[in-house]
Amino acid sequence: MDFETITKKEWITVVQWISLRWEHVKWDETQIKSFYEDFKQFPSDVVWTALNRYYDNGHKFFNSVEFRKVLVSKGPGKNAGAFQDLISGPQVGGL
Numbered sequence: 001m002d003f004e005t006i007t008k009k010e011w012i013t014v015v016q017w018i019s020l021r022w023e024h025v026k027w028d029e030t031q032i033k034s035f036y037e038d039f040k041q042f043p044s045d046v047v048w049t050a051l052n053r054y055y056d057n058g059h060k061f062f063n064s065v066e067f068r069k070v071l072v073s074k075g076p077g078k079n080a081g082a083f084q085d086l087i088s089g090p091q092v093g094g095l
Contacts, residue, residue: 004043004044005041005043005044006039006042006044006047008036010044010047011032011035011039011040012032014039014047014048014051015027015032015035017051018051018062021055021062022059022062024061024062025062035064038068039068042071046071050067050070050071051067054067054070
């Protein structure tokens with residue numbers, strides 16, 4: 001299964017979205033680049049789906065470590081189909 005991973009431009013949009021919803025997030029340019037390295041392996045639709053569910057579930061603070069754990073548990077590893085499970089599943093692993 002081939003999929004496109006999140007681009008740097010899409011990541012900037014994600015960071016802006018996060019910053020508007022969680023005011024405590026004040027990442028500088030170095031942190032934004034570093035976090036991109038952590039998240040660049042994931043397709044943008046997976047990031048957005050998980051991010052929206054994270055927000056919709058009422059998290060008052062954005063925790064990048066916990067958020068990444070959810071994405072890592074779903075792929076992209078050997079079972080790339082796990083990404084589809086994340087998108088279509090009723091809940092993002094504990095979020």
